[in-house]
Every structure is written in C-alpha cells, then in structure tokens.
Amino acid sequence: MLPFVEAYFAPKTDIPRRVYLSVSTLVGVLGLALWCALAYGGLVRPDFLPTPVAVVKAGIAGIEDGSLLVNTAASVTEIMTGFVLASIFAVPIGILMGSFKIVEASVEPVTNFVRYLPVSALIPLLILWVGIDIEEKVAVIFIGTFFQQLILIADVSRGVSHDLLDVSYTLGADRRTVVTRVLIPATMPGVMDTLRVTLGWAWTYLVVAELVAANKGLGYFILNSMRGLFTDQIFLGIMVIGLLGLIADQIFKLARNWLLPWAANP
Amino acid sequence: MAKLHIDNVALRFLPKGGSPVTALENISLDVGEEEFSVIVGPSGCGKTSLLRLVAGLIRPSEGAIYLDGHAVTRPGKDRGMVFQSYTLFPWLRVEENVEFGLKIAGIEQAERKRMAQRYIAEVGLEGFERAYPKQLSGGMMQRVALARALANDPEILLMDEPFGALDSQTRSLMQELLLKIWEHAHKTVLFITHDIDEAILLGDRVYVMTARPGRIKEKIEVDIARPRSVEVLTSDRFIAIKRRIMALIHEEAVRAMA
Numbered sequence: 001m002l003p004f005v006e007a008y009f010a011p012k013t014d015i016p017r018r019v020y021l022s023v024s025t026l027v028g029v030l031g032l033a034l035w036c037a038l039a040y041g042g043l044v045r046p047d048f049l050p051t052p053v054a055v056v057k058a059g060i061a062g063i064e065d066g067s068l069l070v071n072t073a074a075s076v077t078e079i080m081t082g083f084v085l086a087s088i089f090a091v092p093i094g095i096l097m098g099s100f101k102i103v104e105a106s107v108e109p110v111t112n113f114v115r116y117l118p119v120s121a122l123i124p125l126l127i128l129w130v131g132i133d134i135e136e137k138v139a140v141i142f143i144g145t146f147f148q149q150l151i152l153i154a155d156v157s158r159g160v161s162h163d164l165l166d167v168s169y170t171l172g173a174d175r176r177t178v179v180t181r182v183l184i185p186a187t188m189p190g191v192m193d194t195l196r197v198t199l200g201w202a203w204t205y206l207v208v209a210e211l212v213a214a215n216k217g218l219g220y221f222i223l224n225s226m227r228g229l230f231t232d233q234i235f236l237g238i239m240v241i242g243l244l245g246l247i248a249d250q251i252f253k254l255a256r257n258w259l260l261p262w263a264a265n266p
Numbered sequence: 267m268a269k270l271h272i273d274n275v276a277l278r279f280l281p282k283g284g285s286p287v288t289a290l291e292n293i294s295l296d297v298g299e300e301e302f303s304v305i306v307g308p309s310g311c312g313k314t315s316l317l318r319l320v321a322g323l324i325r326p327s328e329g330a331i332y333l334d335g336h337a338v339t340r341p342g343k344d345r346g347m348v349f350q351s352y353t354l355f356p357w358l359r360v361e362e363n364v365e366f367g368l369k370i371a372g373i374e375q376a377e378r379k380r381m382a383q384r385y386i387a388e389v390g391l392e393g394f395e396r397a398y399p400k401q402l403s404g405g406m407m408q409r410v411a412l413a414r415a416l417a418n419d420p421e422i423l424l425m426d427e428p429f430g431a432l433d434s435q436t437r438s439l440m441q442e443l444l445l446k447i448w449e450h451a452h453k454t455v456l457f458i459t460h461d462i463d464e465a466i467l468l469g470d471r472v473y474v475m476t477a478r479p480g481r482i483k484e485k486i487e488v489d490i491a492r493p494r495s496v497e498v499l500t501s502d503r504f505i506a507i508k509r510r511i512m513a514l515i516h517e518e519a520v521r522a523m524a
Contacts, residue, residue, distance in 0.1 A: 166323050167353040167411075171367035171418055172343030181370070185357045262357045262398040 050232035055239070058232040067221070072240060074216040075206060078134050082141025083202045087195055090149035095187050097150065098157025099179075108154075111147050119144035119205050123212050132213040137206060144205035145198045152198070156190030157183065189256070189263040196252040203245055267335060268296035269454045270320065270422055275329035277315055288479040289315050293329070295473060295482055297422070302448060302455045304465040306511065307475030308518050313458045316480065317426050320456060321347050333421060343367055346420030350427040352407045354399040360410050361386065361395040367418035385413035388447055405436040409443070416447070422454040429464070438496050441467055449493055462511050466504055467494060474514045477522035484514055 008015050032052070038044045039051040046054070062068025096103040119140055130136045160183055168182045210219025218237050225233035257264045277290040289312040297303045307313045318324045320331055322341040331338040333345065346367075354363050364382040373381075386395060389409035399407055408428055415423060429437040441464060448455060448468075459465050465472045469488050476483045490503050498504050 161351065161353070163349050163351045163353045164355070166318075166321075166341070167347060167349060168366075169323065169341035170321050170343070170345060170347040170424075171370070171414070173370055177370055181366075182355065185355070188357070260357070262400065 047229050047231055050235055054232040055235045058230070058236045062233070062236060068236070068240070071216055071218050071221040071237075072244070074134075075210070075218040075241075076244065078137040078217065079141060079199075079202055079206050081134070082138040082206070083145060083199055085138065086142045086146040086149060086198075086202075090146050090153060091191055091195075094150045094153025095157045095184060095191075098154035098187075099160070099183055104154070107150070111150050114143070115147040115151060120208050120212075123209055127213055132215065137209050137214070137217070140205050140209040141202050145202045148201065149194055149198050152194040153187070153191055156187050156194065159190070160186045189260055192252065192256045192260065196249060196256075199248055199252070200245060203241060207241065269299045269301070269334065270297040270456065271332040271335075272296070272316075272320070273330050273332065275316075275319060275326045275331060277312065277319065277324070278327040290319075290326075290481075291479040292481050295485070297454055297456055300452045300454055302457065302468055302470045303473065304457045304459060304469035304471070305473045305475060306459055306462060306465045306515065307480060308477050308515060308522055309460060310522070311475045311477055311518070312480035313460075313475055314426055316475075317347070317424050317456065317458050320422075321345050321424055343371070343418045344421040345424055346415035346418050346422075347424040347426065348408070348411050348415050348428040350430045352399070352404065352411075352431075354402075354407050354410055354414075356399050358399075359395065360391065360397050360399070360402070363399070363410055364414045364417050366414060371418075381417050382413075385417045386410075388416070388451075389413045389443065403436075405432050405440060408432065408440060412444070412447070416451065416453070420453075422456060425455065425457040427459050430459070430461075437461075437464075442495060444468065445492075445494060462508055462515070463499055465511070466490070466507050467496065467499060472507075472511060474511055475518075477518045483518065486511060 008019065035049075035052060039046070039049050050058075059068065093103070093107060097107050098104070122143060123136075123140060126136050126139050130139055164186060165178050165182060168178045173181065206217070207219040207222075210217040211223050214220040214223075218241055222234050222237035225231075225237065272293055272295045275290060275293040276288065278286055278288050280286050293316060295303070305313050305316065315324065319326050320333075320338065322338045322345065325339075338345075355366065358366065361379070361382045364385055365378045368378045368381060383395070386392060389412055391406060391409055391413070394402065394406065399410070402410065411428070429440045432440060445468065455468075457465075457468060466488055472486045472488060474483045474486065475481065486507060488507060490498055490501065490507075
C-alpha cells in the first residue's frame with residue numbers, strides 16, 4: 001500500500017493539520033482552475049459561463065451603482081426578520097412540546113400537516129394575501145422555517161435525560177425550577193444547532209420567494225440578470241448568497257462556542 | 267422508630283399494549299438512623315424502582331413509605347439521590363453543580379461557596395472547582411454528584427448503583443471514599459447494587475431481593491467491624507457472608523430463568 005494511503009485513508013483517524021489545509025486549498029484551486037480553463041479556453045460560450053474576472057467586475061459595478069448593496073440589504077433584512085420571528089416562537093414552543101405531552105398533543109398534529117406542505121406551494125396564496133413586499137417574504141420564511149424548527153427543537157427537548165430532571169427534584173427543585181434551570185439550559189446546544197441548520201433553509205425559501213415575485217433582493221437580482229443574459233451577474237448573485245451563508249454559519253459557530261463553552265466542540 | 271420505614275409497598279404498572287406487571291410486592295423494610303443498608307438483587311428485580319419510590323419520583327400502587335414518620339408523597343431534598351448515570355448539569359462548573367440545591371434553597375452566596383468548598387474537599391476534588399463536567403472522568407463526575415447530594419444535608423442518601431459504570435479500580439477507590447465519608451458524616455444510606463462484594467463491604471445489613479416480582483428474600487447482618495477497607499474482602503467472615511448471598515441470588519437467577 002502506498003505510504004500516504006496507509007497514513008491518510010484510515011477511517012476516523014486524524015490527519016496532520018498541514019495536510020488538511022493543503023488538501024482543502026488544493027481542491028479550491030483546482031475548482032478555480034477548472035473554471036478558468038473552461039471560460040478562458042473558450043470551451044464554453046461566455047454568455048453561458050462568465051470568466052472569474054467578469055464576475056469580479058460585475059461585483060465592482062454592482063457596488064458602484066448600488067444595485068448589489070440594495071438587493072443584498074433587502075434580502076438580509078427579510079431573512080433576519082422572518083428567521084428571528086420564527087425562532088422567537090419556535091424555541092419556547094418546541095421546548096415545551098418535547099417535554100409536555102399536553103403541548104405536544106395540541107401542537108404536533110397541525111405541525112406535521114403544515115411541515116409537509118412545501119412552502120413554495122403557498123407563495124401564490126401569500127402573494128394574493130399580502131402582496132410582494134417584505135411582508136410576503138417574511139411570511140414565506142416564517143412558515144418555511146417555524147414548523148421545521150418546532151419539530152427539531154421538540155426532539156432536542158425530548159432528548160433531555162430523565163435522570164437530569166429527576167436528580168433536580170431530589171435536590172429540592174420544584175417543577176418551575178426544573179423547567180427554567182434544567183430543561184431549558186440542557187436544550188441550548190441542540191437549539192443552537194437547529195437554528196444554524198434552519199438558517200440555511202431560510203435562505204432557500206427566501207430566494208425561491210424572490211424568484212417568484214419581488215422587486216428587490218438577491219433572488220430578484222439573479223432573475224433580472226437572467227432576463228438580460230447577464231451571466232456574470234447571475235454568478236455574482238449566487239456567490240453573494242453562498243458567501244452570506246458562510247458568514248452566518250461562522251457567526252453561529254463562534255456564538256455557540258462563546259455562549260455555550262461547556263458544550264463547545266473541540 | 268426507624269428513620270426510613272417502608273410499609274408493605276407494591277408497585278404495578280401496565281406496559282403499553284402488554285399485560286399488567288407486578289414489579290414489587292410486599293416490600294417492608296426499616297432503615298435505622300445513620301445505618302448503611304444495601305439492597306442486592308438480580309437485574310430486573312425492581313431495586314431501582316424501589317429507590318425511586320423512596321425518592322418520591324414514583325408512587326407505590328400499595329403501601330406507604332415514611333421518612334421520620336412523615337409519608338413520602340413527592341421528591342424532596344431530605345432524600346438526596348446519586349444515580350448510576352452521570353447526572354451533573356453540564357452547563358454548570360463543579361462548584362456550581364455542588365451549589366445547585368443550596369441556591370434553590372435560597373442560601374446566600376458566601377455561605378453556599380463555603381459549603382460547596384467543604385464537600386468538594388471531602389470528595390477530594392480541590393482544584394477542580396472551576397472545571398466543567400465534560401473535563402472530568404467518570405469517577406470524578408460521580409464524586410461531584412456525591413458532593414452535590416451531601417451539600418444539601420439530606421436526611422437519607424439514596425444511591426442507585428452509583429459506581430456501576432466505573433472500571434473496577436476506580437470503583438474500589440470510590441467505595442473506600444464513600445466509607446470514609448460515611449464514617450464521619452453519619453448519614454443514613456440506602457444503597458443499591460448488583461455487586462455482592464460492594465454490598466458486603468459497604469453495608470451494615472444487606473437485603474437480598476427476589477426476581478420479579480421483587481420481594482425482600484432475606485435480610486443479612488454484616489457483622490464485620492468498622493472502619494472497613496478493601497482488605498476485608500479476603501477475610502473469612504466476608505467470604506462466609508458472600509457465600510450465603512451468592513447462594514440466595516443464584517436461587518433467584520435460576521428461578522427467573524425457569
């Protein structure tokens with residue numbers, strides 16, 4: 001067996017950090033190289049695949065005329081509003097739902113029904129009801145994320161060990177104290193992970209909503225660029241969405257380690 | 267009057283879609299003040315259920331349990347419990363875990379801190395006050411759990427196979443530590459185990475339970491002088507008692523298989 005295969009291809013075995021970073025960088029560079037080869041080599045028509053430089057130029061132009069910033073700001077505002085609203089309700093209700101059968105009985109059936117409705121199917125109805133402004137985007141994100149969060153957070157709450165609650169009772173805690181000082185803190189790592197995952201989904205719903213009907217936002221920016229065959233702008237819009245997702249994910253990761261040092265991942 | 271009086275307790279439950287099960291039947295036993303009583307029995311005999319009944323975490327189907335003459339109806343801090351599973355609050359540091367009961371009892375911070383310090387020292391964990399549970403080994407976590415239960419100054423300490431998940435070296439160290447603490451804390455203890463050596467080493471008396479439905483099969487006095495250390499494990503008296511308990515448990519295991 002080749003020495004590097006021997007060393008680096010054993011399941012669940014650590015590899016040196018240097019090797020890890022080199023491999024990550026190499027794959028990134030290869031991806032970029034492939035893109036350059038296809039674009040500059042004339043293998044693909046430029047209106048299908050823009051060159052990297054064209055995308056950067058589109059980005060600079062977008063910043064200069066403000067269109068990129070306005071649309072990004074619109075999307076970020078919509079997603080933050082919808083996501084925060086959904087989370088404010090989903091976290092407490094989810095925690096109660098996972099630990100109180102009576103709450104589960106009242107919330108779970110309707111949740112399971114709504115959860116399987118693709119939110120994109122509701123967009124036409126929402127447009128009729130609330131128009132195509134920010135309210136509609138917020139509604140789409142809310143419906144799309146709230147019910148998913150509810151189920152996931154209820155599961156987190158359900159998973160809190162019985163013994164942890166029982167030991168609290170034997171230490172003199174009453175029910176209220178057990179909920180506020182034991183159940184809720186115990187769910188926090190799972191809640192943070194749920195929020196992190198569902199924020200990614202919220203982006204998907206937002207862009208879908210903006211592609212259907214909008215007058216601003218990154219989805220609108222992408223759709224509008226398609227109409228003019230501005231592939232470089234389409235790429236730009238997609239990349240900005242990816243970049244924002246990456247930033248949000250890193251913020252969540254840092255916040256989790258900072259807020260919950262006791263549950264920090266090594 | 268006995269400190270803890272279990273009066274003809276039975277526990278029955280109906281599993282989902284199954285026929286009714288009698289987990290415990292005709293259980294009567296007394297634990298005297300400052301006594302160390304141990305219950306051993308084959309797995310599935312309901313010994314954990316019995317301890318949970320005393321803790322007030324579940325209610326008996328028949329009979330009653332009295333602590334200092336008062337009927338047990340709910341969990342309370344007069345009955346501290348140490349579980350087999352690790353039950354430290356992972357978001358609290360060692361000292362905060364130990365202070366948990368004191369804090370909800372409304373004891374002021376300086377006093378809380380002083381008491382926590384004392385019990386942390388008692389279980390030999392000075393220097394780990396600021397550690398989070400995930401930084402501790404299994405044995406250390408159980409020592410914190412013990413300190414946390416003791417800090418509440420319970421009338422009785424209920425221990426449900428607290429060393430069951432530990433390796434055998436750690437387990438014997440923990441047994442010696444518990445003996446040492448018990449000898450000067452003068453606590454009433456009800457301890458559950460399936461480890462016969464552990465039962466004899468620790469207990470003033472050992473109750474052997476039958477297989478399901480769990481009943482008290484026999485009460486055995488452990489007349490081995492205190493203070494004890496693991497050295498008694500090889501004494502003639504110890505071996506004689508062990509032989510007797512093993513025979514009783516073997517009988518039950520055979521009966522359970524039949």
